[in-house]
Amino acid sequence: MIERIGQGHLTGLYDVAAVRQIEQASFAIEGDSFPMMERAAYAIYRHICHRQPSTRPIVVLAGGGNNGGDGVLVAVLLHEAGFDVTLFDAAKRPRTGDALLAWEKLRAVNVPVQPAEAFLAYDRSAVVVDALLGIGALGHPSADFAALIDHCNHLRQSGGWTLAVDVPSGLNANTGSGSTIIEADMVVTFIVDKIGLRINKGPACCHEIVIESLQAADLDLPQCAHFLARSFFRTFQPCTRYGDSHKGTYGHVAVLGGDHGFGGAAIMSSEAAARAGAGTVALYSRGVTIGAALCRNPSIMGFDEAQGEPGSVLRGNSSIIVLGPGLGRLEWGHRLFDAAAQLHCRTVLDADGLRLLASKHWEGGELIITPHPGEAAFLLGISIDEVLNDLISAAEQLAQKYRAVVILKGITSVIAKQGEVPVVVGAPCPGLARGGSGDVLTGIVAACWAYYQDAFTAAVIGAGWHNDAAIKCAQEKGDIGMFPQELLMYLQKS
Ligand SMILES: NC(=O)C1=CN([C@@H]2O[C@H](COP(=O)(O)OP(=O)(O)OC[C@H]3O[C@@H](n4cnc5c(N)ncnc54)[C@H](O)[C@@H]3O)[C@@H](O)[C@H]2O)[C@H](O)CC1
Numbered sequence: 440m441i442e443r444i445g446q447g448h449l450t451g452l453y454d455v456a457a458v459r460q461i462e463q464a465s466f467a468i469e470g471d472s473f474p475m476m477e478r479a480a481y482a483i484y485r486h487i488c489h490r491q492p493s494t495r496p497i498v499v500l501a502g503g504g505n506n507g508g509d510g511v512l513v514a515v516l517l518h519e520a521g522f523d524v525t526l527f528d529a530a531k532r533p534r535t536g537d538a539l540l541a542w543e544k545l546r547a548v549n550v551p552v553q554p555a556e557a558f559l560a561y562d563r564s565a566v567v568v569d570a571l572l573g574i575g576a577l578g579h580p581s582a583d584f585a586a587l588i589d590h591c592n593h594l595r596q597s598g599g600w601t602l603a604v605d606v607p608s609g610l611n612a613n614t615g616s617g618s619t620i621i622e623a624d625m626v627v628t629f630i631v632d633k634i635g636l637r638i639n640k641g642p643a644c645c646h647e648i649v650i651e652s653l654q655a656a657d658l659d660l661p662q663c664a665h666f667l668a669r670s671f672f673r674t675f676q677p678c679t680r681y682g683d684s685h686k687g688t689y690g691h692v693a694v695l696g697g698d699h700g701f702g703g704a705a706i707m708s709s710e711a712a713a714r715a716g717a718g719t720v721a722l723y724s725r726g727v728t729i730g731a732a733l734c735r736n737p738s739i740m741g742f743d744e745a746q747g748e749p750g751s752v753l754r755g756n757s758s759i760i761v762l763g764p765g766l767g768r769l770e771w772g773h774r775l776f777d778a779a780a781q782l783h784c785r786t787v788l789d790a791d792g793l794r795l796l797a798s799k800h801w802e803g804g805e806l807i808i809t810p811h812p813g814e815a816a817f818l819l820g821i822s823i824d825e826v827l828n829d830l831i832s833a834a835e836q837l838a839q840k841y842r843a844v845v846i847l848k849g850i851t852s853v854i855a856k857q858g859e860v861p862v863v864v865g866a867p868c869p870g871l872a873r874g875g876s877g878d879v880l881t882g883i884v885a886a887c888w889a890y891y892q893d894a895f896t897a898a899v900i901g902a903g904w905h906n907d908a909a910i911k912c913a914q915e916k917g918d919i920g921m922f923p924q925e926l927l928m929y930l931q932k933s
Pocket residue numbers: 472473475476479502503504505506507509537571572573574575576577578579580581584604605606629
């Protein structure tokens with residue numbers, strides 16, 4: 440799969456169970472667990488020296504477990520190097536094991552220590568090392584930890600800089616969920632990249648993620664997902680043109696939708712397909728929508744009902760249909776949905792098309808569906824929280840239930856297909872949190888599908904490309920200033 444991307448660009452994302460297995464194997468090989476904690480602390484120390492070499496004070500928030508143990512050793516290294524470091528001790532019980540060994544080292548060199556509560560009155564602009572909770576956290580942080588996390592985030596808002604050890608405290612390393620979470624400028628995560636950092640709330644709390652392997656054992660364990668970093672689009676231009684090509688080389692996309700009141704959705708989708716490089720694009724919609732669409736973009740073909748059935752906009756059965764943007768759920772939308780199914784073309788299904796899918800049986804062509812968590816919950820008959828608490832499984836269940844390639848949209852998107860390792864793509868772009876972003880996505884994915892043929896490849900590249908262009912657009916226009924259709928002008932910007 441995904442030959443166009445190449446496995447080299449897809450990195451593995453693991454759950455906590457896998458990290459524990461690797462840890463145990465590494466400890467067994469080395470015959471001791473403490474050296475790995477020392478390597479973890481040294482890695483953090485190096486990043487602080489490199490990124491924050493100033494004379495700012497450094498605060499270490501240390502819990503009672505081994506995540507806290509890492510923090511304690513970081514404090515020792517910083518103190519020995521002459522930094523102004525204070526450790527706030529949040530352990531509730533006497534430390535044991537490696538965390539205790541670390542604590543004894545700290546005591547031997549007299550690092551200043553204060554009780555955790557004192558941190559709530561701390562108001563200096565500092566570098567904060569979050570070593571409260573790591574992969575051993577259970578449930579939401581206790582109230583006292585939540586207060587420490589809130590205060591750390593408050594200091595960061597007022598000019599502080601936060602480095603999270605392994606995982607931002609409060610973030611579930613498996614699900615990316617959490618209520619009160621450290622917002623980290625940098626997360627130095629150990630051994631392998633963790634799924635919870637890359638999905639759900641994770642990406643919004645981890646502004647930069649660095650992976651330190653700590654010379655851990657190299658086990659071939661199953662990955663929860665692959666990750667396609669944004670950097671892929673620095674060198675890869677999707678849907679490139681060839682010298683000996685013609686418009687037929689790049690396929691035909693037909694957008695069906697845009698009922699009264701929702702014409703803009705279908706217009707944006709068709710425009711996106713055209714801008715993303717589809718050879719020809721047709722829009723089948725209400726007459727008034729066609730008029731508006733042609734005024735905006737005469738390169739598309741516009742057909743209204745008076746000119747024939749939806750099938751009249753196709754160019755043979757290799758056409759890609761986009762069904763859903765502005766479809767509505769009234770009689771008109773139902774009719775278009777049924778007509779589209781009978782065309783047996785490859786179909787990108789979104790929005791109202793997904794609502795209709797839940798109540799009808801799809802016997803049409805191959806599907807890519809693009810639900811957000813609310814639509815996924817509706818399609819699976821579960822709550823939105825259940826979807827958010829296991830996005831990978833929700834995407835996989837949808838793929839199985841609807842025999843479709845699924846783009847489960849979110850801060851990052853999860854792309855799933857039966858028999859494939861899911862792929863997580865994207866990075867946070869708050870500018871996308873507005874109506875129309877999904878309509879633009881459907882058009883881009885359809886154009887990619889016309890180009891790449893393979894639905895999974897098209898979904899991964901299309902979702903990643905949409906996100907990358909949106910971030911570039913927001914950098915110039917601002918999150919509030921950008922309209923979804925404007926990101927199309929950034930599809931080819933390097
Ligand atoms: N050599 C090593 O052992 C290495 C460990 N690494 C680091 O270790 C952590 C995982 O450590 P672990 O002790 O298993 O768990 P944590 O420190 O993350 O958490 C346990 C700690 O937290 C308390 N606690 C649990 N849940 C809550 C909660 N909801 N609210 C408040 N407090 C909670 C619990 O009582 C314990 O005190 C890993 O992330 C690494 O940072 C490194 O990998 C290096 C080698």
